[in-house]
Amino acid sequence: MEVWVLGLNHKTAPVEVRERLSIPSHQLEECLKSLEIRGVFRERLLLSTCNRTEIYGAGLDSQNSIRLAKEFLSEHSRLALSDFENRLYVLSQPDSVTHLFSVASGLNSMVVGETEIIGQVKEAYLAAHRFQQTGKVLNALFQRSLKVAKSLRSQTDIGTGKVSVASVAVELAEKIFERLKGVRVMVLGTGEMAVQVTKAMISKGALPLMVSKRHYERAQHLAGELGGEAVPYEAYETRIKEIDVFITSTEAPLVIIRAEQARLWMKLRHERPLFLIDMAVPRNIDQAAEKLDNVYLYNIDDLEGIADRNKAFRESQLEECSRLIRNQTGFFMGWLGKEFGERR
Amino acid sequence: MSFAVYILIFLGYFASFVCYGFDLVFEEEGALLYGKRLLFSSLLAHGVSLVVSVSREPRWVAAYFSESLYLVSFLLVLLLWILERRFGVRFFVLFSLPVVLLLYLLAVLSMGRQGDSLGSALFSKWLWIHTGFIWGGLAGFVAAVSCALMYLFQSWQLKSKRWGKLFVNLPSLQTLDRFHFAFLSIGAILFSLGILGGLFWAKEIKEMGGLWRDPKVFLSFLTCAVYWSVLGLRLSSLRRGQKIAAGTVLVFGLLFVTLMSSTYAPSGFHAGF
Numbered sequence: 182m183e184v185w186v187l188g189l190n191h192k193t194a195p196v197e198v199r200e201r202l203s204i205p206s207h208q209l210e211e212c213l214k215s216l217e218i219r220g221v222f223r224e225r226l227l228l229s230t231c232n233r234t235e236i237y238g239a240g241l242d243s244q245n246s247i248r249l250a251k252e253f254l255s256e257h258s259r260l261a262l263s264d265f266e267n268r269l270y271v272l273s274q275p276d277s278v279t280h281l282f283s284v285a286s287g288l289n290s291m292v293v294g295e296t297e298i299i300g301q302v303k304e305a306y307l308a309a310h311r312f313q314q315t316g317k318v319l320n321a322l323f324q325r326s327l328k329v330a331k332s333l334r335s336q337t338d339i340g341t342g343k344v345s346v347a348s349v350a351v352e353l354a355e356k357i358f359e360r361l362k363g364v365r366v367m368v369l370g371t372g373e374m375a376v377q378v379t380k381a382m383i384s385k386g387a388l389p390l391m392v393s394k395r396h397y398e399r400a401q402h403l404a405g406e407l408g409g410e411a412v413p414y415e416a417y418e419t420r421i422k423e424i425d426v427f428i429t430s431t432e433a434p435l436v437i438i439r440a441e442q443a444r445l446w447m448k449l450r451h452e453r454p455l456f457l458i459d460m461a462v463p464r465n466i467d468q469a470a471e472k473l474d475n476v477y478l479y480n481i482d483d484l485e486g487i488a489d490r491n492k493a494f495r496e497s498q499l500e501e502c503s504r505l506i507r508n509q510t511g512f513f514m515g516w517l518g519k520e521f522g523e524r525r
Numbered sequence: 526m527s528f529a530v531y532i533l534i535f536l537g538y539f540a541s542f543v544c545y546g547f548d549l550v551f552e553e554e555g556a557l558l559y560g561k562r563l564l565f566s567s568l569l570a571h572g573v574s575l576v577v578s579v580s581r582e583p584r585w586v587a588a589y590f591s592e593s594l595y596l597v598s599f600l601l602v603l604l605l606w607i608l609e610r611r612f613g614v615r616f617f618v619l620f621s622l623p624v625v626l627l628l629y630l631l632a633v634l635s636m637g638r639q640g641d642s643l644g645s646a647l648f649s650k651w652l653w654i655h656t657g658f659i660w661g662g663l664a665g666f667v668a669a670v671s672c673a674l675m676y677l678f679q680s681w682q683l684k685s686k687r688w689g690k691l692f693v694n695l696p697s698l699q700t701l702d703r704f705h706f707a708f709l710s711i712g713a714i715l716f717s718l719g720i721l722g723g724l725f726w727a728k729e730i731k732e733m734g735g736l737w738r739d740p741k742v743f744l745s746f747l748t749c750a751v752y753w754s755v756l757g758l759r760l761s762s763l764r765r766g767q768k769i770a771a772g773t774v775l776v777f778g779l780l781f782v783t784l785m786s787s788t789y790a791p792s793g794f795h796a797g798f
Contacts, residue, residue, distance in 0.1 A: 341693075353683070355697060356679065356683060356692065356695075356697050356698065357683065357697060357698050357699065358697060358698075358699050359696075359697050359699040359700045359703070451765065452765035452766060453765065454698060454699070454765075454766060471684065474766060474767050474768060475765060475766040475767065477683050477684065479686070483686055486686075487686070487688070
């Protein structure tokens, strides 16, 4: 019995190809049945996320199965095989096993060490199992892959630190305020990055107040979309008492919030902590404001710097992760050899 | 009780502190497990030593200064152990243990400095009311100072934009502020009740006149007043966060001087106790 994987991902194919080959969850049963009817492997599993589409299989007549699987992908995507064949990777064991362990652990993801993929692998496995497409080999392989992903997270620092600007800002806010539920976020300006950070905070229960001088209509539209409130520029300072996080992202060429102004705000707020996020370039908030008690000021460079350091730190863990995955592949191949007497 | 036993208990607490520190910095689960075991074993030995003391001489166990420190350090570790078991707050144990270690060490070192016998005072109801509340208040202040130290550390990390592993493991500023405020309130109330108990006691034995010449009484009033001022500032929201946390740490220094004043003061109602 041999384990194979055939597919493409964000490293081998552009989004135009990936979106054509992607398999939505409601089509999963149909696609798996179609593969079964075609005789693609003895056991089979489909893993389709926004970054990858992969067919995992275990069987004996592998070359034939691979040919049939390619034909299936071509039919499903309505693309000629020649249009994407060179973007496909076909891996036999033990590389296929190593590949799955890396995928499940997030080492193969666009954001190294991300955790969403563990859930996606689990869902793909449970679906294939539910539709009776897996057997002894794929059951053992996928169950082990989930264990490997878990142990990698506990034995290494691959999941440490946030790696996007928005998630870094959320993490910081969570270290200032007990929870973000009910925290009021005021956004001055309608810049894309500021909106992203606001959305990330809203997902944790924060309430937005959108302010804009030049684009008040856009602020109103965003406030409606995000479930918040639009505040006229002239009135925003009267609402400072209510807020906990203040994000600026305007196109103003000069500093618009001076340290002295922030000092007055703090008095009005009875010294309640204030998290200032300056996403604008040139900066909107006087850097001297960070010296005030209970004021925590971060600008775009600070946030990007933290995200980059976390990324670099995660990447520094790759070697150790690869070593652990190699060991786990060895264990699995040992088990496979004992069970089926196949080549290692 | 043999001096070696006291030292062994101290070393147990110290080793536990090292293990907790190792766990927090290097996230070693094994170290945390050893830390918990050491803390519990030392706490058990500490409790047994108190029981042995009482069984040898049946009276209030916190009559003398060294005994009081010995009891309060036990109560503090017990409180930490319960909090850890109930809420899993290992960071709290780590930041409180140094203060506990200091109190414990002082207790052991001042064992030979015991003052004159308390005589009939040993059996007065006011003795346990007075000392019980005072040491209860001290326990609250130790917990408050731990939270204040964590607050200052976390705040410094946020301001300096230099995050270590401690940043991830410590709770949010708001959580620390909440705990700090709660412990400070408990400490101030119990400490005030202890002082009040002492005043009633002095009145009962007609010692009110001499009481005011005692440096410990004066310093206790001062410390209590400063603690209530800090609490008042926090309650009125005139000051929050770093300044209040720094205030708690500074006032704890004054509390420490108050504690030590009677041991080293040549005269006064509390001299030698």
